[in-house]
Amino acid sequence: MIQKIYKVLKEYFGYDEFREYQKEIILSILNKHDTMTIMPTGAGKSLCFQIPGLLSEGTTIVISPLISLMKDQVDYLENIGVPATYINSSLTAAQFRERLHGIYENQYKIIYVAPERLETEGFIDAVNALKQPCMQVVVDEAHCVSRWGHDFRPSYTRIAGFIRQLRIRPTVAAFTATATETVKEDIKQVLELENPNCFMTGFDRPNLEFKVLVHVDKDQFVKGFIKEHADDTGIIYTATRKEAERLQNMLTKSGTRSAVYHAGLPDVQRNQAQEDFIYDNVHVMVATNAFGMGIDKSNVRYVLHYNMPKDIESYYQEAGRAGRDGLPSVCILLYSAGDTAVQKYFIDEGNLSAQQKAHEYRKLQSMESYCHTSVCLRKYMLSYFGDDLAPDHCGNCSVCNNETESKDVTLESQIILSCINRSGQRFGRGIIVDTIRGSKNKKILGFGLNKLKTYGLMEKYSKSEIDLLMNKLIAEGYIHKTEEQYPILKLTERSVPLLKNQGTVTMQIPKKSQKAAADTPLLAELKQLRKEIALREGYPPYVIFHDSTLMEMCRVIPLTMEEFSGIKGVGENRKNKYGETFLEVLRRYESNRENEQVSVPSESSRPGSAIGNKSDKEPVYKKYFQLFQEGKTIEEIAELEEVQNRTVENNLLKAYREGCEIDVNQLVQKSYELDIIKCLVADSWDGKLRTIKEQLPEEVSYLTIRGVIEKLRKKVLSLP
Ligand SMILES: [Zn+2]
Numbered sequence: 001m002i003q004k005i006y007k008v009l010k011e012y013f014g015y016d017e018f019r020e021y022q023k024e025i026i027l028s029i030l031n032k033h034d035t036m037t038i039m040p041t042g043a044g045k046s047l048c049f050q051i052p053g054l055l056s057e058g059t060t061i062v063i064s065p066l067i068s069l070m071k072d073q074v075d076y077l078e079n080i081g082v083p084a085t086y087i088n089s090s091l092t093a094a095q096f097r098e099r100l101h102g103i104y105e106n107q108y109k110i111i112y113v114a115p116e117r118l119e120t121e122g123f124i125d126a127v128n129a130l131k132q133p134c135m136q137v138v139v140d141e142a143h144c145v146s147r148w149g150h151d152f153r154p155s156y157t158r159i160a161g162f163i164r165q166l167r168i169r170p171t172v173a174a175f176t177a178t179a180t181e182t183v184k185e186d187i188k189q190v191l192e193l194e195n196p197n198c199f200m201t202g203f204d205r206p207n208l209e210f211k212v213l214v215h216v217d218k219d220q221f222v223k224g225f226i227k228e229h230a231d232d233t234g235i236i237y238t239a240t241r242k243e244a245e246r247l248q249n250m251l252t253k254s255g256t257r258s259a260v261y262h263a264g265l266p267d268v269q270r271n272q273a274q275e276d277f278i279y280d281n282v283h284v285m286v287a288t289n290a291f292g293m294g295i296d297k298s299n300v301r302y303v304l305h306y307n308m309p310k311d312i313e314s315y316y317q318e319a320g321r322a323g324r325d326g327l328p329s330v331c332i333l334l335y336s337a338g339d340t341a342v343q344k345y346f347i348d349e350g351n352l353s354a355q356q357k358a359h360e361y362r363k364l365q366s367m368e369s370y371c372h373t374s375v376c377l378r379k380y381m382l383s384y385f386g387d388d389l390a391p392d393h394c395g396n397c398s399v400c401n402n403e404t405e406s407k408d409v410t411l412e413s414q415i416i417l418s419c420i421n422r423s424g425q426r427f428g429r430g431i432i433v434d435t436i437r438g439s440k441n442k443k444i445l446g447f448g449l450n451k452l453k454t455y456g457l458m459e460k461y462s463k464s465e466i467d468l469l470m471n472k473l474i475a476e477g478y479i480h481k482t483e484e485q486y487p488i489l490k491l492t493e494r495s496v497p498l499l500k501n502q503g504t505v506t507m508q509i510p511k512k513s514q515k516a517a518a519d520t521p522l523l524a525e526l527k528q529l530r531k532e533i534a535l536r537e538g539y540p541p542y543v544i545f546h547d548s549t550l551m552e553m554c555r556v557i558p559l560t561m562e563e564f565s566g567i568k569g570v571g572e573n574r575k576n577k578y579g580e581t582f583l584e585v586l587r588r589y590e591s592n593r594e595n596e597q598v599s600v601p602s603e604s605s606r607p608g609s610a611i612g613n614k615s616d617k618e619p620v621y622k623k624y625f626q627l628f629q630e631g632k633t634i635e636e637i638a639e640l641e642e643v644q645n646r647t648v649e650n651n652l653l654k655a656y657r658e659g660c661e662i663d664v665n666q667l668v669q670k671s672y673e674l675d676i677i678k679c680l681v682a683d684s685w686d687g688k689l690r691t692i693k694e695q696l697p698e699e700v701s702y703l704t705i706r707g708v709i710e711k712l713r714k715k716v717l718s719l720p
Contacts, residue, residue: 014571
């Protein structure tokens with residue numbers, strides 16, 4: 001069985017190894033144990049039920065809440081050669097009948113179904129009429145069964161009833177990404193799992209960097225961030241529909257195209273927004289929490305929360321939509337005191353019992369504490385979900401990286417308070433700000449505020465800088481804002497000592513962010529190719545290949561079909577479908593590079609290092625040369641340096657070219673030297689390495705060919 005599992009993993013999905021617990025979960029399901037899995041987004045959940053689905057005799061039913069997810073998954077499965085379909089409300093009656101017919105005919109291995117469709121009579125009949133009965137029912141997003149969770153769906157409570165109606169009780173496998181103890185118990189009970197095997201993979205998403213920014217000018221921050229990450233795809237979450245629309249307008253005005261998504265928009269518009277985002281037509285999605293459940297887009301590089309969400313569960317789930325491909329991504333929460341008020345309002349207005357309200361308040365409290373904590377942010381969240389073993393310091397969050405700097409704003413605070421005091425505590429915010437900035441407007445002059453000692457003391461500060469400080473002073477109780485239609489600012493007990501020079505005020509200011517590395521030309525070209533294929537075939541780009549697969553292509557630069565199928569995430573079906581097209585681009589790239597290198601030896605960047613690594617001061621080839629001299633093999637150096645063999649080979653050849661004392665005969669297969677030279681001097685040679693490779697036996701490596709060329713080149717150069 002194990003061998004079969006590995007074979008399917010390689011042939012269909014293109015991977016050699018499983019990730020944590022995947023194999024155990026697959027075996028558990030195949031051995032007909034009910035199984036409950038708690039696995040973070042992006043840890044490879046789908047594979048855990050798709051492989052059993054492929055390997056077992058009968059059909060697998062996957063219950064999933066959102067239509068877009070189903071379509072993506074079915075597209076993906078079809079693309080890798082697995083017969084699959086979905087049943088949900090997006091189908092016309094005719095399509096529905098057609099698919100039911102297909103189910104009768106046992107056409108599909110995997111069927112995705114929306115929970116509300118389970119009880120359709122036609123569907124139950126079709127499933128019960130299957131020649132080979134349904135063997136597995138998979139419940140995705142299983143936390144939706146729980147009233148205590150953040151995504152309760154009544155239709156989920158009827159899943160157990162559906163299972164009872166089946167001819168033979170199938171194995172039931174439940175999956176979720178976030179679950180507290182209460183929710184876990186609910187899943188077991190409501191789904192009527194029978195002695196389930198439980199798997200909880202680490203909740204941690206090490207590739208996500210978490211940041212909280214307090215007291216920043218949110219609009220300025222968003223504009224700056226989007227500009228800096230113009231090539232990246234990201235989501236901005238807001239607390240309200242109005243805010244989402246305002247933000248989208250703001251982005252449009254500053255020249256950034258974005259999509260907007262919230263529950264108040266008509267279906268057509270929402271679907272369009274979602275499609276635009278999924279198909280990479282727009283890079284930025286501005287949305288409320290209505291967006292994202294079931295979005296399987298793997299290359300989201302950042303998730304910004306413009307407002308604090310209602311609880312850690314929601315935050316972790318929404319932020320977790322970044323970096324599903326495992327590549328570094330960032331999750332930033334912009335906090336202001338107003339966010340808490342908005343969430344409190346939602347709870348108060350919600351249709352909840354007193355007990356549930358209290359429960360929601362406690363969760364909100366934990367969320368707010370996250371924004372102020374000085375504990376490692378990752379540790380804070382992991383312990384919230386019951387994982388107490390997380391290290392104290394993750395090194396990949398704004399607390400660990402100490403990314404904000406503390407600025408003393410005592411003097412500025414005193415000026416503001418003093419101005420409020422000297423003007424008689426009878427003005428609103430606008431007038432106070434204008435006064436300290438030394439405005440000459442009619443009101444200020446009319447009230448004689450230009451005669452105050454504090455007039456113009458902060459003329460060098462921008463309005464938004466003063467606004468931020470003002471927000472902080474209000475939030476922390478130094479200033480009281482009256483609750484009238486035109487609120488007036490007054491001093492408080494807390495502000496009096498400060499005016500007497502007792503105490504200090506500090507503010508966390510974010511340090512300058514670093515610019516992300518841009519795509520290399522090869523990666524950009526591969527992405528473009530992927531986009532063209534995606535458009536032609538009507539799939540989202542990541543269904544063709546994930547970013548991580550394209551990046552590995554850049555690193556390895558496969559030139560043969562065999563090398564291509566060795567790339568993680570390729571697999572048999574997609575190798576056959578897209579192999580030649582991608583190889584064409586890769587070969588062209590490689591041969592251009594070769595020609596450059598053969599004719600003009602240059603200090604160009606390290607071969608094969610397509611991903612923007614920081615360049616060391618000492619050339620990399622020297623380091624590899626040294627290791628090689630110490631007696632290490634190419635494979636050992638590759639492992640040590642965590643690069644591909646090809647990278648080491650290229651660098652050793654470079655070392656040779658640059659005059660290092662390296663015995664190139666150690667690198668080449670001597671017995672083919674003459675054959676290679678014959679090809680090189682033949683009139684028919686078109687200058688491409690591949691041409692030579694194709695004329696020689698399979699076992700002759702590119703390294704040998706290039707080694708021989710280098711040898712020859714050196715000989716020619718040393719001629720008198
Ligand atoms: Zn940390």
